Amino acid sequence: MxxxxxxxxxxxxxxxxxxxxxxxxxxxxxxxxxxxPSQEEVQVKIKADVSPGEISYNENAVLELEIENGEDVEIRGIYVDLTEVGGEEKVEIDTELKEITIAVDYATTSGVKILPVTATDTDGNQHNGEAELTVAPRQFVGEADFDWDQAIIYHLLTDRFFNGDPSNDDPYGVGYDKDDPGAYQGGDFKGITKKLDYLDELGVNTIWISPVVENIVHDVRHSDTPHITPYYGYHGYWALNFDELNPHFGTMEDFHQLIDEADARGMKIMLDVVLNHTGYGLKEDDAALDDGSIPFFPSDEDRQRFDGMLRTNEMLRGVVDREIKGELAGLPDFITEDPKVRQQVIDWQTQWIEMSTTPNGNTIDYFRVDTVKHVEDTTWFAFKNELTKKMPEFKMIGESWGSNPNNDHGYLNSGMMDSMLDFNFKNHARNFVRGSINTVESSLQQRNELMDNTKTFGQFISSHDESRFLTELGQEENLGAQMVAASLQITAKGQPVIYYGDELGLYGEDNHPYYDNRQNMPWDEIEGNVVLEHYKKVINARQKFPEVFARGSRNLVEGSGDLGYSIFKRAYEDESVIVGLNINTEETDATFEVPYGRRTTLVNLYNGETVNVSRNNEVTVTLPSMDNGGTVILVASDEEPEGAFWTYFYILIGVGALGIAGAVIYKRVKSK
The missing domain is CATH 1.20.5 (Single alpha-helices involved in coiled-coils or other helix-helix interfaces)
Structure with a gap:
């Protein structure tokens, strides 16, 4: 070949x-x-819509998804990118609800924002969509209107505040002995209304009142021992009927009058709500206890209201996740993971926006939400969504025991809560007045950076669930410590939460069932109360510079534990406030530089006195002793410094003389 x-x-x-x-x-x-099928055939189509389509930074909107999934591909996760509105890059959307509430950072510019949405299936494929949201400028309604992060909250137990109508003290005919601290004391809506001027003068702009719904009537003490006080649901956390007002507190007309009168003073109402549980005696198994031996025990009709909604004893056996699916303090637990139960519980709470609306069109503004960590997240997502649909400006602050800016338990910037209670702040305050100034100041500067209007915290130093500040401090007569702690609280970023009576220097132990920390407000101690006057001064200073204190930076200017004082600067845009806090038993002089340029005079908002600034921008101030409030708050004076008129006059004379001399010289040169 x-x-x-x-x-x-x-x-x-x-x-x-x-x-x-x-x-x-x-x-x-x-x-x-x-x-x-081809990739095109299994493509999941995402339609995203935002309602309302236009909001300001002080409102919320709900992102709703429609997912076309012809091949029934299993979706593993859904996420939205909220960086365009100041949020996180990957915010999870509940796959059951396919909805999420969106917040806007106050630094976000106005205009149309694109929000990318991504769905991931079980094979790892990603399917994309997007939504549009228009961010509009904030429109204020009247001079008294304020932003959510500028709330200064006063927390009171309605029954313990003031008795404005003795006729409703015993609506069920129980026969309370008011010498028993666990019995109803008579406080009501009319009582709060009569004391609104007091709260207005104090300077607070938000009133947090205990739950208003009808509570169980019977005495829940577990012993008949004479020294154990009877214990009733005066605090409001043991609901009997979520559809009705607690008759101890008054009528709907009384409640509406409170809302209208508060609005007339530029104050908002925050209701405390409970989605985790009902009151004792209302679950199915409790019928066995109803043998007639417990007066006013819930009836079968009462239990029927919650038929199928509460965990039975059988359901509770062998439960692993007891934090969510157990009973808190033995209280009947809602099965909120059941969609029908969840919706009913949400309906009961959201209806209070309409029920609270007065003939004048005013209503409640905020919720404080009880026992957040004991309810699964889907309920909180759904609750927030429903509230936003009803009222975009409606906000919630949650109570999850132990939450703080370093660990918000996942409830902020996630579509659930707008704020959380800060359980660490009372420790900062206690450590500060004990001398740990450097450590506390460092912590508060870090805390400052962790918050904005979409993720803020309510700082408190006392509450109805813990011993009062002075009792925890172990120095019940140290009113100076209370005053300096209050200054630290009120001048810090976040929402100051003042527990009723703190402004009077009250103390009391969290001693169940007596609860000395929940005493009747002692109105006879108001006159001449130095602690009260202190609170008024510091709150008034915060009200004059709301953006500085709600949003401003925080930097230490001078101070240490060895010196016994801290001087720090709060600043926002072109405004600055210098705060000095002294824990020494004697007044103390401090010299430091101030950021006010050529300004020669400052004013101390705490006492109204002026302070002169040296040529090198330094001031020397005398910090009052801790027993005398220990507080200085310096701002640039609105008035011209003393002698400024003559300074400007001589400057003008000099300029005029130079002008005349120049003109003469020019004329002579020209004539030559």
């Missing part, structure tokens, strides 16, 4: 092998493509 023929045959064989190889390798591919 010649070489050419051999090469020809070899070439033909190679071509044949290539053809068959190509054909053979394509067969599985062809069959696979025929058996499996």
């Amino acid at each position: 010649c070489a050419n023929t051999y090469r020809q045959k070899l070439a033909i064989l190679m071509v044949v092998f290539m053809i068959f190889g190509s054909f053979g390798s394509s067969l599985p591919m062809a069959f696979a493509e025929e058996d499996a």
Whole structure:
């Protein structure tokens, strides 16, 4: 065979092998493509809509998704990118609800914002969509209007504040002995209304009142021992009927009058609400206890209201996740993971926006939410969504025991809560007045950086669930410590939460069932109370510079534990406030630089005195002793410094003289 023929045959064989190889390798591919749907066929289509489509930074909106999923692909997770409105890059959307509430950072510019949405299926494929939201400028309604992060909150127990109507003290005919600290004391809506001027003069702009719904009537003490006080649901956390007002507190007309009168003073109402549980005696198994031996025990009709909604004893056996699916202090627990139960519980609470609306159109503004960590997240997502749909400006502050800016338990910037209670702040305050100034100041500077209007915290130093500040400090007569702690609290970033009576220097132990920390407000101690006057001064200073204190930076200017004082600067945009806090038993002089340029006079908002600034921008101030309030708050004076008129007059004379001299010289030169 010649070489050419051999090469020809070899070439033909190679071509044949290539053809068959190509054909053979394509067969599985062809069959696979025929058996499996194409990527286009399994594409999940996401339609995203935001309502309302236009909001300011002080409002919320709900992002709602429609997912077209013809092949029934299982969705593993859904996320929205909220960086355009100042949020996180990857915020999870509940796959059951397919909705989430959106917040806007106050630094976000106005205009149309695109919010990318991504759904991931179980195979790891990503499916994309997007929504539009228009951010509009904030419109204020009247001079008294304020932003959510500028709230100064006064927390009171309605029953313990003031008795404005003795006729409703015993609506069920129980026969309370008011000498028993666990009995109803008579406080009501009319009582709060009569004391609104007191709260207005104090300077607070938000009133947090205990739950208003009808509570169980019976005495829940577990012993008949004479020294154990009877214990009733005066605090409001043991609901009997979520549809009705607690008759101890008054009528709907009384409640509406409170809301209208508060609004007339530029004050907002925050209701305390409970979604985790009902009152004792209301679950199905409790019928066995109803033998007539417990006066006013819930009836079968009362239990029927919650039929199928509460965990039974059988359901509680063997439960692992007791934090969410257990009973808190033995209270009947809602099965909120059941969608029907969840919706009913949410409906009971959200209806109070309409029920609270007065003939004048005013209503409640905020919720404080009880026992947040004891309810699964889907309920909080759904609750927030429903509230936002009803009232975009409606806000919630949650109570999750132990939460703080370093650990918000996942409830902020997630579509659930707008704020959380800061359980660490009372420790900062206690450590500060004990001398740990450097450590506390460092912690508060860090805390400052962790918050904005979409993720803020309510700082308190006392509450109805803990001993009062002075009792925890172990120095019940140290009113100076209370005053300096209050200054630290009120001048810090976040929402100051003042527990009723703190402004009077009250103390009391968290001693169940007596609860000396929940005493009746002692109105006879108001006149001449130095602690009260202190609170008024510091709150008034915060009210004059709301943005500085709600949003401003925090930097230490001077001070240490060794010196016994801290001087720090709060600043926002072109405004600055210098705060000095002294824990020494004697007044103390401090010299430091101030950031007010060529300004020669400052004013101390705490006592109204002026302070002179040296040529090198330094001031020397005398910090009052801790027993005398220990507080200085310096701002640039609105008035011209003393002698400024004559300074400007002589400057003008000098400028005028120079002008005349120049004109004379010019005329002589020109004449030559």
